[in-house]
Amino acid sequence: SAVISQKPSRDICQRGTSLTIQCQVDSQVTMMFWYRQQPGQSLTLIATANQGSEATYESGFVIDKFPISRPNLTFSTLTVSNMSPEDSSIYLCSARLGMNTEAFFGQGTRLTVV
């Protein structure tokens, strides 16, 4: 299994600012992902964080808005840039030990943009 620590757990931010969310895994993992979960909605994949290369973004998400870093096999960050109230959501970090293995999740970051 893998234990994921995500921080901050919540934040209230002013529109136009940026927030960086950190995700630390207690073991080396092949795959790390970032999801967004809006109220009453399912998890939506933002991107796959690739170690040593640029993240792979899903349709509707772009690097300028959601830059991602993954400097090693245990750590990743997601930045929500130039925030607007529409970015208010829960952001979740996830990791998998292998291609089709169980996904482990951080506790999420509840972001409110005012």
Added chain:
Amino acid sequence: KNQVEQSPQSLIILEGKNCTLQCNYTVSPFSNLRWYKQDTGRGPVSLTIMTFSENTKSNGRYTATLDADTKQSSLHITASQLSDSASYICVVSAKKPGGSYIPTFGRGTSLIVHP
């Protein structure tokens, strides 16, 4: 388009009662189906995983079923406890050419257990 539909959207039951949550999917090619429990303010935690050949899987008071022909799954909770209050998410994974897997998440069923 891969989709996962869950019902009911929300459910309120009394402590000690049983309940069943439903998941219908149109995910292809099917690889596996997982049920996750998400407590408020926490990330989802896996309860069960089922592959094509499995039609039932238990984890304590949680029992999942899978009918791959009708593309339906259910999660049955026996003798509910207050701690079962959470959102239950059905996740169905498809295998892409090249070997990677794409999970499709349902919106979840919000379960509230009252004393």
